[in-house]
Amino acid sequence: MAVRQQALEDNKSAAGTPLLDVRDLRVYYNTVSGVSRAVDGVDLSVRRGEILGIAGESGSGKSTLTTALLRLTKPPGFIAGGSIIFHSRDGELVDLMKVSEAQMRSYRWRNLSYLPQGSMNSLNPVMRISDQFEDVIRAHSDRSTQEIRDIVPELLRQVGLEPHVAKMYPHELSGGMKQRVIIAMAVALNSDLVVADEPTTALDVHIQRVVIQTLGALRDNFGMTVILVTHDMAVHAELADRVAVMYAGSIVEVGDVRQIFKDPKHPYTKGLIGSIPRIGGERRRLSGIQGNTPSPTNWPSGCRFHPRCPYVMDVCPREVPRLLPIRDGQARQKPLVACHLYTEVQAESGGRDGGQ
C-alpha cells in the first residue's frame, strides 16, 4: 500500500504538466459512399490532473476520437494520420501512433484506461468480477493471485461498492454498478488517464449522479486525469475543468469551463450554449442553430460551420481557420478558438500550441 500511496503523491505533484498532445489526428471510415472523415484534424492537449470535457453533437466525431486515442479503431475505420504524444511520468515522450502493437498493449490500461460507451456489456458475462480484475492486473503487473484477491474488495469500496460484488457475475449487477466496477479497474492500476465515453448515457439520473461523483473522485482522490466525452452539457458544467467543443470532426473551441458557458467565443459554441434551457431568470426562446450537421463524407469547404454561421464572412468558405489562442480579459487560460472572426482581429502569434 505504501507504493500505492507514493504513486498517488506523484500524481498530485505532477498535476498541470502535459500528459497527452494530440496533433492533427485524422480518423476516416471507408464507406460505400466514399471516405467518411469522421475525425479530421483534431488538435488537443491534456494536462495531468485535469478533467477535460469534449462536447459536441451526435456525429461530430466524439466517440471516434476516444477510440482512436487508445488506438482501438476498428475496420472499416482507420487512422489516416496525426500523432498522439504521450508524456510518461518519467518525462519520456512516446508517439502512440508509432509504437508497436505489443508496446501499445502495455500502455493500455496501465497508462490509458477507457470507460466505454456501452458499459452495460463491457464486462465478460461468464467471469466473476474478481477474475476480471485479476486478468487486467496480471497483464500489467507481477502481483500474485492472493495479493489481487486482497486488494479487489478495497478497490470496490473506493467506488462505493460492497466487497461481495467481487464474487458476483456481471448479470447480477445493475448498470451503475458495472460502470463503477470499470472505474475501479482504472483505479487498480493507477492509470494516468481515463477516457470516459458517454459515461452517463443510458443510466437513470440517480446513478448518473453516483457515476459523476465517482469520476470526480478519481481526480480529487487519486490525482488521475479524465477525458470526459458527452453531449450532455450539464455533466460538463458539473465535472469538467476545461471543455473542448467539437464540430464536424475537429475542435472549434477549447476553454475554461466557466468561459465556455458564460462567454462562448465560437459561433457554434454560442449556438450550443444558447440552446440549453435554463431554470429561473426571464423567459426567452431558446436560440439553437440553423440547419443540420454536414455529412462527414463531404465537409463544407473552409470553415465547416460557415453554411450555418450567422456571422459568415467572405473568407469563411475559402480558408480553414486555425485553432489559435485569443486574448480574453477574464479567463485564467487563454481560450483557443478556430474562427476567422478572431483570427482577423485578435489572434496572437505563436500558433497551435494547444493552450499552454
Added chain:
Amino acid sequence: MAEIVSQGPPVSQPSEPRLVSAYRAFTVNHPLVAYAARRFGIYLFTLWGSITITFFFFRLIPGNPIDAYIQNLQTAQQNYSVHASQATVQYYKQVFGLNGNLFEQYYHYMYQLFVQHNLGPSLLNYPTPSQFVIARALPWTIGLLGTATVIMWVLGVVLGALIGWKRDKAVSEFWTYVTIALSHIPYYFVALILVFLLSYRLNLLPSSAAYDPGYSIGLSMGFIKSVLQHAILPAISIIIIGVASWMVGTRMLLVPMLGEDFLTFAEAKGLKPRHILTRYAMRNCWLPQVIGLGISLGSIFNGNIIVEQLFNYPGVGNLFVQAIGQLDYNTIMGIVELAIFGVLTANLILDLLMPALDPRVKYWK
C-alpha cells in the same frame, strides 16, 4: 362499497396436503438437490418410456423369427417331423420370450431386463445372450467413433475459432469456403475416395476389418499396430467431414460475438489477443459446441452403420445390420436401448453440468 367488500368472509387458502408443502419447502431450501432429483426422475421416466415404445414397435414387424429359424434348421437337417417341430417351436418360443399375448411378452421382457439384467439369447449367436454379443462389438465402435468424435471436435473448435478470429484475412476466408463445401459432402463419399486412393491404388492402408486376423486379440505391439492401421481410414473419413462441420459451426458462433463491447473492452485492458480469444470470446459462445460434443458422444453407441459396413468393421453398426437381417429381436432391442441410454445419459450429464459451464444458466427457481 369498499367497506362491504372488506367485511366479507376471509378468503381461505385451500390447504395443501402436508407432503406437498414439505416438498415445496425442500425445493426452496435445497434448490440444486431438488433440481437434480427432478431431472433424474425425468431421465428414468424417459428411459422407461422409450424402451417400452421400442419394444412394441419392433413387435409390430411382421414375421416370426422363430418360425423362420426352425424352418432353416429343419431344411438343413432333413428330419421333418410335425410333432417334434411343434415341441421345438414351443421350446424356443419359451426361451425367446415369445409366449402369450403382447403384454405378457412385455412383462417377461421387462422382468428379464431390469431384474435379471439379461437381454435374452441372441439369434445370431445362439445361445449366447445378446448383451455379450453386443459387448463384443462395443469396444470397436467406442474406440473408433469415440476417438474420432473427440479428435474432430477439438480440431474443429480450435480451427473454427481461428478462422473466425482472423476473419478479415484472405487465408481464413479461403478456409471458410472450403469447410462450408466439405461439411456438405457425405462422409461415405470421402471414405470411398480414400479407400480407392490409399488402399487400392497406393496400397498403403488396409480397407477392411478391424485388425489383421494373423494376430490374436491381446496387448501385443503387433496387434495394437494392426488395430491402429485398420482404424485410420474409417476414422479419417469421418474426421475430415466432421472437422469441417464443427469448424463452420464454431465460426458461425464466434463471428457475431466479435462485435461485442466486452471484447473491445478486453482489448482496451491491454490483454493479449490469444487471451481475449480463449477467455473472452470463446468462453461466451462455445456452449452449443460443448452440448454438441456431449450429444455426439452419447450417440456413438449405435455405431456408424455406413462406415462400419463400408470398412467391414466389427462394430455395433455392423452388428445391427446383421441382427435386422436375421430379425434378432433381442440384439436389435439391445442396441436400440443402448443408443437411447447413451443419448439420454449424455443429456442428463449436460443438464447437470450446464450451470457450471455458464453462470447465466439457472434451472432452478
